[in-house]
Amino acid sequence: MKKILFVEDEESLQKSLGAALEQQKYQVFRALDGETGLSLAKKELPDLILLDLILPKKNGFEVLSELKSDTATKDIPIIVLTNLEGSADVERALTSGATTYLVKANYTLQDVIAKIAGVLSHSK
Amino acid sequence: MEARWSEGLNLNKVCGKYRVSLWQCPQFLFLVMGVVIIVAVLSAYVVASRYQEPELAALSVLILTVVLFVVGHMIISAFERVAISSLSKSEFISIMSHQLRSPLSAIKWQLNMILAGDDAKFVVSDESRSYLETVYDQNERMIRSVSDLLEVNRIEDGDLVLRPSLFSIAVLASRVASESEKYSSANNAKVTVAMQKDIPMVYADEERIKRVMEHLIDNAIRYSAYKGNVVISLEKKNGDYIICKITDQGAGIQDSEKARVFDKFFRSINALRYQTEGSGVGLFIAKSIIKLSGGEIGFSSLLGKGSTFWFTLPVKKIIINIK
Known part of the structure; x- marks a missing residue:
């Protein structure tokens, strides 16, 4: 069973996407802030991380760069899932090592799940 | 053209646009500076011709320089204020x-x-x-x-950054057509695709080209007013470009409006007549995206007969077959 870490502070999104992923037989770990996300990533070494950018305690950019600078976590594909869309944000996330950048409002749950499946099939 | 000129001279209107008072409005301050310069030159001439003392002439020039410096300073801070207000906006x-x-x-x-x-x-x-x-x-x-x-x-803000990749515009056109089906059938319109064989891939930002097509199709359906076929067609053009046309049998565009179709927030007079939705930014966005992608965009239209909006995109020469 593939492990997915979902770092997102908005509980309604945790609830919907989290449940949808569990239906797809993924094992889902949830974090509501950046620090918890980071420590869960190091402990569980998931197959994929979904990362919001605006997060309490540690923002998504910080989490991203810490994950990429740690040899244990640097190869885990990361999908940035946010509603920020400034070109500077996109650029910064992608150059920091995010695999894909998705704007939540532009994708349905089903689209997001398909993207996750796509990234997972490429990574292994 | 003349209308623009007289609008430019209506300072109340121009300054009202910036939402600043007259004394903080660059256009008005420029006018003040012009008047000051004219008065200054005339009075310097009068002073110099009536009194012979060079000190007096020198003093008047000095005073005028100070006045010009103050007005100049006010203009610069006014520009700054306008710039800051647009930044915070x-x-x-x-x-x-x-x-x-x-x-x-x-x-x-x-x-x-x-x-x-x-x-x-x-x-x-x-x-x-x-x-x-x-x-x-x-x-x-x-x-x-x-x-x-x-x-x-x-x-x-000049912050539109495209993320281009190689993709099949033929596949995209079919996808956009089928996705628009719900909206088009609700408006009694039908969207069909007609394309040449072997349409090459294009190198552009796929998500944004999709938005361009959606905007053009939305417009075509909206202005078709319950009677219409909308056709998306794709053709090769000179080997280096793909031309995509979206043709409707709708209301058409009045000659008087043709120059402003791609302006931001422009809405046709027909928009009111047909009570269509829309904020008037679709074509403005479409034009910006196509220009930035290295293509061109335009339209032809006959009032009461319909319009054809088209855009071109440069091709990377890889041929795929669409069955």
Whole structure:
């Protein structure tokens, strides 16, 4: 069973996407802030991380760069899932090592799940 | 042209646009400086011709220099004020759009969950489903409006960065046509695709070209007013470009409006007549994206007969076959 870490502070999104992923037989770990996300990533070494950018305690950019600078976590594909869309944000996330950048409002749950499946099939 | 000139001279209107007082408005201050210079030159001439003392002439020049310096300073700070107000406006827009999109995407995903139908927990009656689908469609409309607003803001800030890749515009056109089916059938229109064989791939930002097509098709359907076929066609042009045309049999565009079609917030007089939705930014966005992609965009239109909007995109020469 593939492990997915979902770092997102908005509980309604945790609830919907989290449940949808569990239906797809993924094992889902949830974090509501950046620090918890980071420590869960190091402990569980998931197959994929979904990362919001605006997060309490540690923002998504910080989490991203810490994950990429740690040899244990640097190869885990990361999908940035946010509603920020400034070109500077996109650029910064992608150059920091995010695999894909998705704007939540532009994708349905089903689209997001398909993207996750796509990234997972490429990574292994 | 003349109308623009007289608008430029109407300072109250021009300065009202910036939402600053007259004494903080660059256009007005320039006018003041012009008047000061004319008065200064005349009075220097009068002083110099009536009195022979060089000290007096020197003093008047000195006073005038000080006055010009003060007015100049006021103009610069006025420009600064206008620049800052537009900066905070664009920051405001990007913060607000983010704040708006978070709840909108939450609504979207919850509804996706309920309407997907692959979970036995959600048993939705047909009647509830149709209401929920209306909620979903309206929510999608709001998301698109916010995204368009953000896109306009990016264009104005010169912050529109494309993420190009090689993709099949033929596949995209078919996808956009089938996705528009719900909207078109609700408006008694029919969208069909007609393309040449072997349409090459194009190198562009696929998501944004999709938005361009959607905007053009939306317009075509909206202005068709319950009678129409909308045709998306793709052709090769000179080997180096693909031309995509979207043709409708709708209201057409009046000659007097043709020059302003691609302007921001422009809405045709027909928009009111046919009570169509829309904020008037679609074609402005489309034009900006196509220009930045290295293509061209334009239209031809006959009042009462319909319009054809077209755009071109450069080709990377890889041929694929679309069956």
